[in-house]
Amino acid sequence: MTVFSADGNVIVAKPNNSLTIKELVWLFAGIAAITMVIALGVSLSGAWLVLPFAGFEVLAFAFALHHVYLHYGDYESVSLIGNDVVVEKHCYKNSEKFIFQRYWAKVTLRNSTDGTYSIFIGPHGKEIEFGTRYMDTEQRIAVAKQLKQRLNIVW
């Protein structure tokens, strides 16, 4: 998913999280409730050894959802700020920031043999790929076109 700022100087690509944080909590609560109600029910019939397995399952689900939650904030962005082109990549706790001189930065769109396109930004020899994970080919073409136009504007 790609988001453009109003002036077109900031482009952010991020995953589409179709589950909101609130829904995520409700999903976990629902599954934990169902699992534990069943486990408690059969425990009352004497099968108490079901309880630890139900507990492990709820724990595993919690870990899985927590992992997903930690990646909610992942994004890649490119910002045109004054004389600089700033590319940022954020994945969980890892952030990378690349700053290029606007005058030397080039935007290149390359296609591979399987028909997909990739955007490369930066001066010759120091290019980095942008929008690998969160954009489709059409969006990459559009973003590359827009960036190219913005970089050509005399400021």
Add this chain to the structure above:
Amino acid sequence: MSTTTVAHHDEHADHPTGIMRWLTTTNHKDIGTMYLTFALIMFLVGGAMILGIRAELFQPGLQLMKPDFFNQLIGVHALVMIFAALMPAATGFANWMIPLQIGAPDMALPRLNNWGFWLLPPSAILLTLPFTLALFGIGDGALATGWTFYPPLSVQGGIGVDFAIFAVHLLGISSVLGSINIIVTLFNMRAPGMTLMKMPMFAWGWLITAFLLIATIPVLAGAVTMLLTDRHFGTHFFDAAGGGDPILFQHLFWFFGHPEVYILLLPVWGFIPQILQTFSRKPMYGYKAQVYAFWGIGALSVVVWAHHFFTAGLPVPALLYFMYSTMAISLPLAVLFFCWIKTMWKGSMSFETPMLFTVGWIILFGIGGLTGLVLADVAADAQYHNSYFVVAHFHYTLFAGGIMGIMAGVYYWLPKMTGHMYNEKLGKLHFWLTAISFNLTFIPQFFLGLAGMPRRIPDYALQFAEFNMISSIAAFVLGLSQLLFVYNVISTIRGGQKATDKVWEGAEGLEWTLPSPPPYHSFTEQPVVK
């Protein structure tokens, strides 16, 4: 804009090759392929076991094996077919198709996906190893209790029971990991615009399946662990002499065991309407009704378990409750049947192999469902319980309803997966041989059951000889005809006529927008659903 073509630039194409690709892969399509391959191998293993059983039953008297070995084959055949063939096949399709159908780049938790698969081979080894150990004089073979592990037989059984208990634990962990992954993927990774009520039916089928697994696997895990402690640690959970209750195990086992039927069938019910709409060339009828029917069936499936042991001596109110609640499942199922038939109604139908399997599936699974209604009747069940009628009924449900459905799915998606068209003539021959020999195998078993032949016996009265002979011959034809399927699948993987992206003229859905075969990482390009 400068556009340069480079030989092989896409960083996603930099994936491991050779054996490491398969051991370490986190790619949903690779893992799906491994699940499907594993399922096919175990289908042949489980099939070979049942051919041994049918060879023994070809005529009365003991011909080929001792009764204990016969019982071992029966139990392991069921466990292999249910846990190592049908479930992995459905999971293989889930891995392959769910990300493609909802426009996601991969499953939400790819490494968990890899672990889920690699728990399966050890569990298959645990299930079958006791046979090999017995050849060397170690232990007394695999579990001989049937797949249900009923105590006290399972408490008194040999080491095969322990192996099976650990195998069930591993399979359970694998299923739970897979379910968590599917739930998270379906809720969080849908393409923009794809609301829950726009999800393909296959995704819905798997969502309910995953919820059922999450709800029931801990109960099975607890039950078999209690069995293990009864066997080795001096507990008496299921030992009446020690104050325990063997019927409690039956309650626990079937609390898992009955939803398990729907766990096996819901994914198939998910892709059947998609195949029907493709080859009827008209939109699916009653999408919402089918989704609600899925929910209804899922909910009812966890409250009907005791119909599997009506004859165990349950109180009358319980018998009545479980009889009526079991029969109530036929209502949402009738909705599904109606929608499937209405999807075909006045359609511009063509009968390629997937459609043949699907139409055959509807008829045969219908027979399985209707004979299930007979067994749901408490009074009738007293007569038919533990007879060959039950064997025939659940094979109409699980072979026709499960495996033939899976085969429809394989023929439907194989061109998309491999990029090649399968041999249509061979596919049709496979269908007709399967359908005819399946009916010739199991219709006689209905009659055997009605005449009173009990299941799980290696010898029988002379009056049952003719029907058993017909059933055995047909079972061998059924088994051998599956080799056509194996040949067709392998030759399609190796080459053949190039498949188009859409493959089928009437196909609808995101998976058909990708090339055939799809690129290693699908939807790095996220589609938008309108």
